Amino acid sequence: MTENLRGLKLTSTVKSEGVLELALVDSEVRSPGPDEVVVRIEAAPINPSDLGLLFGLADMTAAEFSGSAERPVVRAPIPENFMKHMAGRLDEPMPVGNEGAGVVVAAGSSAAAQALLGRTVGVLGGAMYAQYRVLNASMCLPLGEDTSPREGAACFVNPLTALGMVETMRMEGHTALVHTAAASNLGQMLQKICLADGVGLVNIVRKPEQEEILRGIGAAHVVNSAAENFREDLTEALVTTGATLGFDAIGGGRLASDILACMEAAASRTATEYSRYGSTTHKQVYIYGGLDLGPTELHRSFGMYWGVGGWLLTPFLQKIGPEETQRLKERVADEVKTTFASHYAEEVSLAGALQADAISAYGQKATGQKYLINPNAGL
């Protein structure tokens, strides 16, 4: 059934001469093994977490566009001091796209694979900016009959990350959360989860319209980091919620430090005696993104009971194990049209994703600028 089936996929290559090249490659789709299925990908989001692999630290503002409308080619220079970070992927065309959704058009002989034939599934595992993807049946999340690939395209990275934040909070003994860049698709999911689960959430945003988005979905605590009273507002919200754990998508600058300092101020409100080392409340911020790639500045005006660290979905899922992971995935499938609904500014084809205007739009990672690729658009 898949004999002679061919498909396009998007590849990103870091050339040893210091140039990034994005292109579409046409190749034969291999036949599925007994436990495998072939998914015709019809929707794959461009997440911030895809951009590192896609752009490879190249300067996209200096990109040059060539090729044809159907087979565009993008080349962009990589600053020399970044090339040392690229040693592991030199001259290797890398497929891109962490997650997506589509229809199972062929299946191996096993019962698990056959059961998926014709089903709409969400898939995680890389190389999703492609017309077809062959992968193990166990990596597919079957979606409801009435769920479209577009609706199910982003059912792993953001939903599991948002659920992972709440689970991490519980595992580490905190009772409420702080989140930055909180009006994002991910942030909205987190707010809906927290409302459903009765968990206090303090949302930090930078713009009034982002405050509105969150209040519109029922957020009780939204503070604006650009406001004059930001630290006072944040401290009040921390006193009210008791949040001692933050997840920060921004990374650079002093926001993580400010969060810890306001947590300390909130903890000190209830302190009855002087302690030279500050409160004994453990305060933690995990940095899970890098919207600002500059250095993180910690002013350490928050005592000695604190931590800052990296947080990533994959090790979190490894820590909780396959059973708990499956439970989270099923919640996503059940609530994919509500809690975990994503919004997209544009839907583009594979070729469309390599146009100058598209790259400059989704490259900003701005609220409301999320792109969806449909690799089979117009076919």
Added chain:
Amino acid sequence: MTENLRGLKLTSTVKSEGVLELALVDSEVRSPGPDEVVVRIEAAPINPSDLGLLFGLADMTAAEFSGSAERPVVRAPIPENFMKHMAGRLDEPMPVGNEGAGVVVAAGSSAAAQALLGRTVGVLGGAMYAQYRVLNASMCLPLGEDTSPREGAACFVNPLTALGMVETMRMEGHTALVHTAAASNLGQMLQKICLADGVGLVNIVRKPEQEEILRGIGAAHVVNSAAENFREDLTEALVTTGATLGFDAIGGGRLASDILACMEAAASRTATEYSRYGSTTHKQVYIYGGLDLGPTELHRSFGMYWGVGGWLLTPFLQKIGPEETQRLKERVADEVKTTFASHYAEEVSLAGALQADAISAYGQKATGQKYLINPNAGL
């Protein structure tokens, strides 16, 4: 036996008008309860961890000295923006001195207290810059017959901190350590423990003479952060030892960041494939001091598997519990003249500790500038 016994103690007061006042106060020594003993303190070190309480963020370079030779008074201005951190201790004369050693001169009726009568003991619990200290017998660490108070004065803070670093390493699954400001008394103890226990240790110092001190006690890995090849040297030492945990006494600047980046470089040496999130080796730095009070700058060029946090002796001891704490204390008592030997630049009386030249010397927290107070000197 202690009727009418009086003694001097050093107090630090933050006055609400923004002035720090250091003075000696004469008061009656209360009679011990059944489980208590009275210790005549004969030696108490001035540790960096004492200076926060002692100086209260005052500008000691602007200190004014008054009073008599026997009863000096020191006053220094506290910058206005620091006063908010002092709210918990305003106008309260606070005794100072985390630890010390002396002779038990009176004891309550209980067997435990009576057993200590006449013994030389190490004591932890604050207010040690005093001629006499009344405290529970359980807080005394009996020292060997041939151990002097001077030899036992620093048998808690530095020894337990150094042992705590090695225990933390084991508890958190690391196998070797990095330490900064490594030629300190604490650093030398840590090196001796690591040699005895067969644990790899990478010492980071700033000066050639500090390198010599550590090599002189058998250190295999000493790197100089002021050297041109610092990062290369550090990376090599990290490859050799496999250290993925650091303890940083400095706090400010980018040293913690450099340590994490070099740990990542060491981990990447053995990586076989490109990972966009860096290595999967968890790298941790704990900040346990603040020799540089400026912001910690994290450049985050070390992937997503990392953490930075505060580390403090008290919560560590609470975490391991009383039995394990006792085991560590006994090791200290056994090795107080070898592994845990401290060195002092000067021994001063209580009044001597409040002289201008002394304050400017021990206030620097410099290697080889450690002061010891003998509150009963010359009496």
